[in-house]
Amino acid sequence: MMVGVSSPALLNLIIKRGRSLVKMAHLVPTLSSPPPSPCPALPRSAAITTTTNTTTVAAGMSKSIPDQKRALRSDVRKALKAFSPALRAQEDLAIQNIVLNSSWFKSSTRLCAYISSQSLREVDTGRILGEILKSPDDGHQTQVKKELYVPWVEDKNSNMRMLKISSLEDLVANSMNILEPSPVDANGNQHEDVMLAANPVDLFLLPGLAFDRHGRRLGRGGGYYDVFLKKYQKLATENNWNQPLLVALAYSVQIMEEGMIPVTPCDVPIDALVSAAGVIPISPSALERM
Numbered sequence: 303m304m305v306g307v308s309s310p311a312l313l314n315l316i317i318k319r320g321r322s323l324v325k326m327a328h329l330v331p332t333l334s335s336p337p338p339s340p341c342p343a344l345p346r347s348a349a350i351t352t353t354t355n356t357t358t359v360a361a362g363m364s365k366s367i368p369d370q371k372r373a374l375r376s377d378v379r380k381a382l383k384a385f386s387p388a389l390r391a392q393e394d395l396a397i398q399n400i401v402l403n404s405s406w407f408k409s410s411t412r413l414c415a416y417i418s419s420q421s422l423r424e425v426d427t428g429r430i431l432g433e434i435l436k437s438p439d440d441g442h443q444t445q446v447k448k449e450l451y452v453p454w455v456e457d458k459n460s461n462m463r464m465l466k467i468s469s470l471e472d473l474v475a476n477s478m479n480i481l482e483p484s485p486v487d488a489n490g491n492q493h494e495d496v497m498l499a500a501n502p503v504d505l506f507l508l509p510g511l512a513f514d515r516h517g518r519r520l521g522r523g524g525g526y527y528d529v530f531l532k533k534y535q536k537l538a539t540e541n542n543w544n545q546p547l548l549v550a551l552a553y554s555v556q557i558m559e560e561g562m563i564p565v566t567p568c569d570v571p572i573d574a575l576v577s578a579a580g581v582i583p584i585s586p587s588a589l590e591r592m
């Protein structure tokens with residue numbers, strides 16, 4: 303099976319090791335039948351109406367928010383498919399350069415970042431992950447030492463953990479063809495769960511399908527990030543920590559006009575968006591820190 307990874311380094315890792323893929327069919331999210339939601343959906347009358355072909359509806363017959371989300375996901379997947387590989391590569395380079403050269407990335411010490419998947423056509427994080435994991439050069443330390451936590455899908459009920467890795471060797475492909483931490487690291491130790499870490503994460507680099515300039519984010523429909531981010535924000539509040547900066551990475555075709563992304567109270571807004579055109583700080587904390 304071909305694993306879709308965004309960076310040649312990650313791809314080589316998979317090929318080189320030639321390990322059989324870990325099968326976790328029981329962990330594949332049943333995207334069509336999510337768990338009962340504690341987040342009340344907005345009334346239909348509050349649903350977005352006249353924005354795209356997919357959400358334009360007759361008066362009083364607006365689509366439900368889940369239906370609007372499904373339709374927008376489908377539109378964005380098509381746009382990503384039609385996005386030229388050359389432009390995509392240009393944007394991958396520009397986005398990663400913006401992150402790597404930013405003061406907020408350089409000064410971050412604990413990060414949660416996604417391992418980009420080429421088959422999902424996600425903004426490449428390969429160089430960023432490499433930079434986070436590289437050992438600081440003795441005597442020529444150019445960056446603050448960083449700790450990296452990456453997603454591990456726990457079950458199909460939107461539960462995801464963020465586990466600490468210290469090397470890309472700690473990753474194996476899951477049943478969704480996304481690289482995840484293996485059950486134990488190279489030394490046979492469990493990966494630390496960020497929810498049990500003594501110190502706070504300062505930066506999240508988030509994936510998603512669609513975003514807008516006002517902080518709305520549409521994910522892939524599993525609810526994994528929304529559930530996790532709510533829990534982590536609660537943990538930060540309980541510990542009197544600063545809230546982490548939530549920064550999403552987006553190709554130009556994933557940035558929507560205001561009003562196109564349907565949201566419910568469960569959707570956690572992002573603080574900032576990085577596209578090839580630059581950083582868009584959104585929240586007051588992003589305006590302060592970026």
Ligand SMILES: Nc1nc2c(c(=O)[nH]1)N(C=O)[C@@H](CNc1ccc(C(=O)N[C@@H](CCC(=O)O)C(=O)O)cc1)CN2
Nearest residue numbers: 333416417418419453455478480509521522524526527
């Ligand atoms: N790189 C990466 N890792 C991640 C996420 C992510 O979005 N990106 N996740 C974020 O939640 C979690 C995994 N959730 C996922 C949810 C759906 C699909 C997926 O393959 N979706 C297909 C459609 C499947 C369907 O409709 O049945 C797709 O989007 O094309 C993958 C991962 C944790 N790890």
Ligand SMILES: Nc1ncnc2c1ncn2[C@@H]1O[C@H](COP(=O)(O)OP(=O)(O)OP(=O)(O)O)[C@@H](O)[C@H]1O
Nearest residue numbers: 336339520521522523524525526527528529532568
């Ligand atoms: N905090 C939460 N607690 C419980 N269920 C939630 C929470 N957040 C989202 N969900 C549920 O998860 C399902 C998917 O939500 P939604 O479509 O917003 O996901 P998404 O934003 O596309 O995915 P992700 O958050 O993984 O990027 C919905 O049924 C939603 O009600």
